Amino acid sequence: MGCSHAIRSLVHESERYLARFAHPRIAEIRNDVARLGSGPINQLVPQAPACGFLNEAIAAIADADSLRDALRIAQPFLHWVTYDAYPATEIGPGFPKAHAFASIIGGQGFIHASDWELGLFVIAPGILYRDHHHAAPELYAPLTGPHRWRFGVNDTWQEKPPHEPVWNEPWAVHATLTGDVPFLCLFVWTHDVDLPAKVVHAEDWHLLES
DSSP states (O other): OOHHHHHHHHHHHHHHHHTTOOOHHHHHHHHHHHHHTTSOBOOOOOBOOTTOOHHHHHHTOOSOHHHHHHHHHHGGGOBOBOOOOSOHHHHOSSGGGSEEEEEEESTTSSBOOSSOEEEEEEEOTTOEEEEEEOSSOEEEEESSOOEEEESSTTSOOEEEOTTOOEEEOTTOOEEEEOOSSOEEEEEEEOSOTTSOOEEOOOTTHHHHHO
């Protein structure tokens, strides 16, 4: 299967996957995926995630067979990069080497979109994605799990299974602590995608990263 067919199938299966969720913002996102996903598909230079773990993450997907299969077919064509907007002194030494994302629609992805982005995000097991926030409203649709989340610097950690979406309003603080399997999700930023995310300091990072 060629790149264009593989990416078109991945977009289609992503929209179908999101249909299982009743959140009203996800209904809007599905409409955006269907509308934007029909645009022309550009060819990207394939690049594997430097952090590794993509094969393990895909293998860990359960109860989403069609999306998993579409992702496997599209995998050779994806262009994975790291998010480099965080100062190294703030995001910590572990996260930059332990994550990657691949834009599908918008960003530097296959299909052009203005101020809107859909992609995939992978993080190695046992990694703290430190507390942070950003102007962009954000959907995470985790395909693997369980992983832990908190939604405020002093909030209690919540363990969430796969297929339980997380919606972050603009500038809402959130953090993720990955579990024993790699974290893999669909993500969407619905506007202000070019404004950088910022780290929000928490006192317990050294404990969580030790």
